[in-house]
Amino acid sequence: MLKVRNLNIKIENDKRIIYPVRDVSFSIDKGEIIAIIGESGCGKSQTAMAINQLNRMDGFTITGTIEYKDIENIITLKEKPLNKIRGSEIADIDQDPMEALNPSLKIGYQIKDVLLQHGNCKRREAKALVEAYLKKVGISDIKRVYKAYPHQLSGGMQQRVSIAMALISEPSLVIADEPTTALDVEMERKILELLIGLQKEMALGVLMISHDLSVVKNFAHKIVVMYGGEIVETYNNLIDDYKHPYTKALVKCMPIIEKPVDQLKAIPGQVFDLSKQVSACHFYDRCTEKLPICLEKHPEIKVLKSGQEVRCFLYD
Numbered sequence: 001m002l003k004v005r006n007l008n009i010k011i012e013n014d015k016r017i018i019y020p021v022r023d024v025s026f027s028i029d030k031g032e033i034i035a036i037i038g039e040s041g042c043g044k045s046q047t048a049m050a051i052n053q054l055n056r057m058d059g060f061t062i063t064g065t066i067e068y069k070d071i072e073n074i075i076t077l078k079e080k081p082l083n084k085i086r087g088s089e090i091a092d093i094d095q096d097p098m099e100a101l102n103p104s105l106k107i108g109y110q111i112k113d114v115l116l117q118h119g120n121c122k123r124r125e126a127k128a129l130v131e132a133y134l135k136k137v138g139i140s141d142i143k144r145v146y147k148a149y150p151h152q153l154s155g156g157m158q159q160r161v162s163i164a165m166a167l168i169s170e171p172s173l174v175i176a177d178e179p180t181t182a183l184d185v186e187m188e189r190k191i192l193e194l195l196i197g198l199q200k201e202m203a204l205g206v207l208m209i210s211h212d213l214s215v216v217k218n219f220a221h222k223i224v225v226m227y228g229g230e231i232v233e234t235y236n237n238l239i240d241d242y243k244h245p246y247t248k249a250l251v252k253c254m255p256i257i258e259k260p261v262d263q264l265k266a267i268p269g270q271v272f273d274l275s276k277q278v279s280a281c282h283f284y285d286r287c288t289e290k291l292p293i294c295l296e297k298h299p300e301i302k303v304l305k306s307g308q309e310v311r312c313f314l315y316d
Helices: 044-051 078-086 106-117 123-136 143-148 155-167 186-204 247-253
Strands: 002-012 017-028 033-037 060-069 090-093 175-176 205-210 222-227 228-237
Touching: 002 044, 017 033, 017 044, 017 205, 017 228, 033 044, 044 060, 044 175, 044 205, 090 155, 106 123, 106 143, 106 155, 123 143, 123 155, 155 186, 222 247, 228 247
Parallel strands: 033 205, 033 222, 090 175, 175 205
Antiparallel strands: 002 017, 002 060, 222 228
């Protein structure tokens, strides 16, 4: 359904040039959930934004290929055909619903406007469809919520509204960029369960962005790990067989409730500087399993016998 090939993003201003996304490739099939994880600044959100070209702005150079169904390359589309895909075919769920919702407009009007903008139904049918989707995302007090302004709803309710807004045009692919970041743990669980249920019901392809491996561990079919702007590993989450030293380090940082500790573990050192163009492995300075060759050459992606992909000289 979606194929991203050799995606590169360069951001340039008067002071510096950074490369937040470097030669990124992955694909998503219908009904598949892919999670991209990594520390803040690793390039995962920029990768997600490039799919709908939301980072198409001054100073940004985006190259590569993003195939979607019969569209050969989304990157080359003009704004008018691109707007026919945004929200209708490929929908976004933001991490902060208050940024996605207009504070001056009532909830019902905002969701209805999505339908009318994409011509998905007639005006007289729109209200009933909006109410049906509010019910689908678990909102019981539909009449009140329909007439409410965003600030009159809790964070969890706002996120449910954002999900309803994303799904009401019946897209094939949903991009969820850390959709539970602003929520407490219990509400986070409920929103994830809601997304899983709707994904199965509607056979959605889902791209989930997260810095928290524990959030996606029981959610995604496949996990893509990014570091320093590039993919370092892609593995089957059902098998849970990760190989890259960075992925191993991330897993060790996850707290285990059954094993109380005095201090949480962290990966030592600083994250990779995205303004650098180096020939060494991006994770070299922080890696506990590094080899001499890691400083001399930049590792390429290797496909293991299991089908797993890893960017590391340990598996040559």
